Amino acid sequence: MTRKESPVLILGGGAWGLSTALHMLNAGYIDITVIERAEQIPSRYSAAWDLNKIVRAEYEDAFYTELALDAMEGWKTPLFGPYYHQTGYVVAATGRAPRKAIDHLEKALASISSHPTFAPEIRQLNGSKDFKDHTWQYSGPLTGFKGYFNRIAGYAHSADALKGIWEYCVSRGVKFIMGESAGKAVELLYAGGTAFAASSTGTGPEKVTGKGRCIGVRTADGKRHLSDLTICALGAYGAQLIPNLGNFIVARCWSVAHVQLSEAETDYLRGIPTTNVRDxxxxxxxxxxxxxxxxxxxxxxxxxxxxxGISLPPGDRLPPPQDYIPFEDEQKLRQLLRETFPWMAERPFVDQKLCWFADTADSEYCIDFVPDTDKSLVVLSGDSGHGFKMMPSFGKWVVELLDNDSQKLPRWQWRNTDSRGQDWSTSVSWRIGSSRELHDLIEDNSRVIKARL
Ligand SMILES: Cc1cc2nc3c(=O)[nH]c(=O)nc-3n(C[C@H](O)[C@H](O)[C@H](O)COP(=O)(O)OP(=O)(O)OC[C@H]3O[C@@H](n4cnc5c(N)ncnc54)[C@H](O)[C@@H]3O)c2cc1C
Incomplete structure (x- = not known):
C-alpha cells in the first residue's frame, strides 16, 4: 500500500487527474506531482477543453444516478460552485426520432420519475406548446417534440473548472510539470526494464518489453521522474503508454461547434435550460x-x-482534424436549430472541433491497478463521454481504491477481455447510429469541400 509520504505521479491534468490530485491531497498524500503535456490547463488535448458539459443524474442504471447526485452536491460547494449553473435540463425526442432514441428518453424519465429527489422536480412536456410554455425563447416549430424538464440538472463551465481546480491544487502544494517537452509522458519505467514507449508519431507504442513494478515515467525531454505510485489519467491517450488498455477501451471523438452571438442575443437566451434532443x-x-x-x-x-486494432487520437504528424466537423454532424445541428432557434440556423459555425474521449463498450469506467505491476500503476480510463460531471467526487473513488488495495466494484475493474474490432454501436442505449473511422470522415470531408468549391 502506498504511504502518504511516498512520491506519487499523476499523468494527465484533465478532469479526472485533477480530481484525483485534489482528493489525494485531502486524504493526506503530501508528495503529488502532475505531469501534463499542455503548457497550461485546460489542455487542448483534454476531452473537457471546451465551454461546458452537461451535469445531470438521469441514468438508466441507478448506480450512476446516485454517484451523479453526489457529484452534484460537490458542484454546489464553494470550490466547484463558481462553475456550476443549475439551469435545469430539457430532454426531448423529435417526431422523427428512431425508436432507440425514444426508448432511451423513456427509460431516463422512468429512472428519475420514481426517484424521491427528482420526482417533484420533473415536468412532462408533450408537444411544442408545452415546450414553448416552459422555455419562451424556443421559437422554432419543435415538430413532434416530446420529453420532460428536470430542474435538478444543468451544466458546468468545463474550461474554467479545470483551470480553477488546477490553481487550487497549485496553492495547496501539488507540483505540476507541464509542456510538450517537460510534461509529455512518453514512456513508463519498470523495475524490469523499459516498456510501452509511445511511438514517435504519437500513434502507439513501439516497444513492449519488460514488466513488473512501475517506477515512474520518462518525459519527452528525456528526464526520468521516479515514483512509488503512478496514476495514468491520460483520457483518450491512455493506450499510448498502456497498450493493453486498447483491447477494451477505444479513443473516440465527437463534434463540437459554436455560433457567435451578439451581446443582445446572449442576453436573450440567458437562463435557457440545457437542452438535449436525443436524435x-x-x-x-x-x-x-x-x-x-x-x-x-x-x-x-x-x-x-x-x-x-487499437484506437488512439491522431498523432501530431497526421493532419489533425481539429478545425472542422463532419458534414452529417453539421446537418444534424442545423436541423436542431431549425426546430428550436431558426433565427440562427444558417449562421456560420465557429470554433469547430473533434474532441477525443476514452470509450468502453458498456460505458463503464475503469479505475483499477494495472495487472502485473505490483500495484504500482493505476489506470483511470473509460470515461465513455460521461465523466466530467463526476469531477467533484471522482478522486474519492481513487483514494478508496488505494485504501482498499484493490477494486471491489467488478464494473470498474481492469478487463482481460478483448473487444477490438467489434461493433459497439448497439451495445448501449444512448449510442444512436453506427461508429465510423476517422479516415472515412477525412475522405467524406474532402469530397464535401470539393463539391462546395
Ligand atoms: C464532445 C464531448 C462532450 C462531452 N460531454 C460531456 C457531458 O456533457 N458531461 C460529462 O459528464 N462528460 C462529458 N464528456 C466527457 C468528459 O469530457 C470526460 O469524461 C472527461 O474529460 C474525462 O476526464 P479525463 O481526465 O479522463 O480525460 P481528459 O479530460 O481528456 O484529460 C486527459 C489529460 O491527459 C493529458 N495528456 C494526454 N497525453 C499526455 C501525455 N502523453 N503526457 C501528459 N499528459 C497527457 C491531456 O493533455 C489532458 O489534460 C464529453 C466529452 C466529449 C469529447
Whole structure:
C-alpha cells in the first residue's frame, strides 16, 4: 500500500487527474506531482477543453444516478460552485426520432420519475406548446417534440473548472510539470526494464518489453521522474503508454461547434435550460464572456484504429482534424436549430472541433491497478463521454481504491477481455447510429469541400 509520504505521479491534468490530485491531497498524500503535456490547463488535448458539459443524474442504471447526485452536491460547494449553473435540463425526442432514441428518453424519465429527489422536480412536456410554455425563447416549430424538464440538472463551465481546480491544487502544494517537452509522458519505467514507449508519431507504442513494478515515467525531454505510485489519467491517450488498455477501451471523438452571438442575443437566451434532443444533439445557455453558443450533435462518433486494432487520437504528424466537423454532424445541428432557434440556423459555425474521449463498450469506467505491476500503476480510463460531471467526487473513488488495495466494484475493474474490432454501436442505449473511422470522415470531408468549391 502506498504511504502518504511516498512520491506519487499523476499523468494527465484533465478532469479526472485533477480530481484525483485534489482528493489525494485531502486524504493526506503530501508528495503529488502532475505531469501534463499542455503548457497550461485546460489542455487542448483534454476531452473537457471546451465551454461546458452537461451535469445531470438521469441514468438508466441507478448506480450512476446516485454517484451523479453526489457529484452534484460537490458542484454546489464553494470550490466547484463558481462553475456550476443549475439551469435545469430539457430532454426531448423529435417526431422523427428512431425508436432507440425514444426508448432511451423513456427509460431516463422512468429512472428519475420514481426517484424521491427528482420526482417533484420533473415536468412532462408533450408537444411544442408545452415546450414553448416552459422555455419562451424556443421559437422554432419543435415538430413532434416530446420529453420532460428536470430542474435538478444543468451544466458546468468545463474550461474554467479545470483551470480553477488546477490553481487550487497549485496553492495547496501539488507540483505540476507541464509542456510538450517537460510534461509529455512518453514512456513508463519498470523495475524490469523499459516498456510501452509511445511511438514517435504519437500513434502507439513501439516497444513492449519488460514488466513488473512501475517506477515512474520518462518525459519527452528525456528526464526520468521516479515514483512509488503512478496514476495514468491520460483520457483518450491512455493506450499510448498502456497498450493493453486498447483491447477494451477505444479513443473516440465527437463534434463540437459554436455560433457567435451578439451581446443582445446572449442576453436573450440567458437562463435557457440545457437542452438535449436525443436524435439530433444538445446545446447550452450561451457563455456570457465569449458570447459563444455551444452545440454538440449526438451520434456514435469516430474512432482512429491502427493496424493492431487499437484506437488512439491522431498523432501530431497526421493532419489533425481539429478545425472542422463532419458534414452529417453539421446537418444534424442545423436541423436542431431549425426546430428550436431558426433565427440562427444558417449562421456560420465557429470554433469547430473533434474532441477525443476514452470509450468502453458498456460505458463503464475503469479505475483499477494495472495487472502485473505490483500495484504500482493505476489506470483511470473509460470515461465513455460521461465523466466530467463526476469531477467533484471522482478522486474519492481513487483514494478508496488505494485504501482498499484493490477494486471491489467488478464494473470498474481492469478487463482481460478483448473487444477490438467489434461493433459497439448497439451495445448501449444512448449510442444512436453506427461508429465510423476517422479516415472515412477525412475522405467524406474532402469530397464535401470539393463539391462546395
Ligand atoms: C464532445 C464531448 C462532450 C462531452 N460531454 C460531456 C457531458 O456533457 N458531461 C460529462 O459528464 N462528460 C462529458 N464528456 C466527457 C468528459 O469530457 C470526460 O469524461 C472527461 O474529460 C474525462 O476526464 P479525463 O481526465 O479522463 O480525460 P481528459 O479530460 O481528456 O484529460 C486527459 C489529460 O491527459 C493529458 N495528456 C494526454 N497525453 C499526455 C501525455 N502523453 N503526457 C501528459 N499528459 C497527457 C491531456 O493533455 C489532458 O489534460 C464529453 C466529452 C466529449 C469529447
Amino acid at each position: 439530433l444533439g444538445f446545446f447550452f445557455e450561451p457563455d456570457p464572456k465569449t458570447r459563444l453558443f455551444k452545440l454538440c450533435p449526438l451520434g456514435t462518433g469516430y474512432t482512429n484504429t491502427d493496424g493492431r
